[in-house]
Amino acid sequence: MSKSITQDMAYRQSLMKYAEKYGVNRASRKYNKSRPYIYFWRARWDGSVESLVCQSQRPHSHPNQHSEAELKLIRDVRRRNPSLGLIELWCRLKQRGYTRRPESLFRVMRKLGMFPQEKKKKIYTPKPYQQMTRPGEKVQVDVKVVPRKCIADPELRLFQYTAIDEFSRLRFLAAYPEQSTYSCRTQQPSGWASCALSTRSTAAVSQGAAVAAMEGVFGAGYAVLNNLTGGRLGQPGTRRPSG
Numbered sequence: 599m600s601k602s603i604t605q606d607m608a609y610r611q612s613l614m615k616y617a618e619k620y621g622v623n624r625a626s627r628k629y630n631k632s633r634p635y636i637y638f639w640r641a642r643w644d645g646s647v648e649s650l651v652c653q654s655q656r657p658h659s660h661p662n663q664h665s666e667a668e669l670k671l672i673r674d675v676r677r678r679n680p681s682l683g684l685i686e687l688w689c690r691l692k693q694r695g696y697t698r699r700p701e702s703l704f705r706v707m708r709k710l711g712m713f714p715q716e717k718k719k720k721i722y723t724p725k726p727y728q729q730m731t732r733p734g735e736k737v738q739v740d741v742k743v744v745p746r747k748c749i750a751d752p753e754l755r756l757f758q759y760t761a762i763d764e765f766s767r768l769r770f771l772a773a774y775p776e777q778s779t780y781s782c783r784t785q786q787p788s789g790w791a792s793c794a795l796s797t798r799s800t801a802a803v804s805q806g807a808a809v810a811a812m813e814g815v816f817g818a819g820y821a822v823l824n825n826l827t828g829g830r831l832g833q834p835g836t837r838r839p840s841g
Contacts, residue, residue: 603647610650650686664698664706671696672703676712730765740763744773 617625617636634692641647643649653734664672675690676682682690684707688700707713730736756773763769 604651606652607647607650610643611647612640614650626746635680664702668696668698669706669710672712673710676707731767733763733768736764738764741777829831 612747613625613629613631613636616628622633622640624635625631625636636742641648671691671694675687675694678688679690684704685699688696688703691703738761740760740784742758744758746752746755749756754775756775757777758771758773760769
């Protein structure tokens with residue numbers, strides 16, 4: 599039961615003080631409450647607001663509750679078979695005269711604390727981002743399937759290869775008809791796949807130096823695409839690579 603003072607408790611406290619000062623009849627008319635309601639709470643009231651809390655109406659016992667013999671049977675069978683599931687355990691109990699349903703068995707076992715506690719999930723702690731120091735030091739390569747509706751030839755299949763320089767965030771993109779880096783390696787002497795249509799440079803490194811570094815990484819194809827896309831500027835090295 600919560601020990602905090604709720605709005606209803608404060609309301610009853612005000613009602614009790616008013617009834618004590620002006621009487622039950624006047625308090626009943628002012629607060630729009632019946633006299634039996636006021637007499638009920640006045641019998642519980644000892645002057646403190648904590649005495650006006652709603653108490654639990656749950657019964658302490660009922661005629662159909664599990665008997666001590668049934669509880670002992672459940673404990674004994676569970677102790678001898680700790681790895682059994684709920685239904686298998688219920689079948690073992692049925693063979694020994696247990697007459698309850700599986701739902702009742704589950705509630706009793708939960709109340710007795712027979713189920714193992716769930717392990718808390720580890721809180722994800724992101725790894726610190728390793729800041730690159732120069733263009734071309736580390737390049738991310740990714741491949742995706744180009745949708746059929748984006749290709750004019752219905753029998754042609756293309757795969758989009760993307761490479762991003764982690765320092766300057768320069769990006770290069772190209773398409774190949776196979777899902778393999780073999781074609782990229784045969785065309786790029788550096789061993790990286792060709793990548794991105796949009797290029798972004800940095801304030802720390804001049805755009806010309808970044809473009810020159812990417813040309814060395816991705817070959818002459820990058821310079822052609824860089825001229826087509828305009829070589830936009832952007833913040834370098836600010837994203838931790840995924841995967």
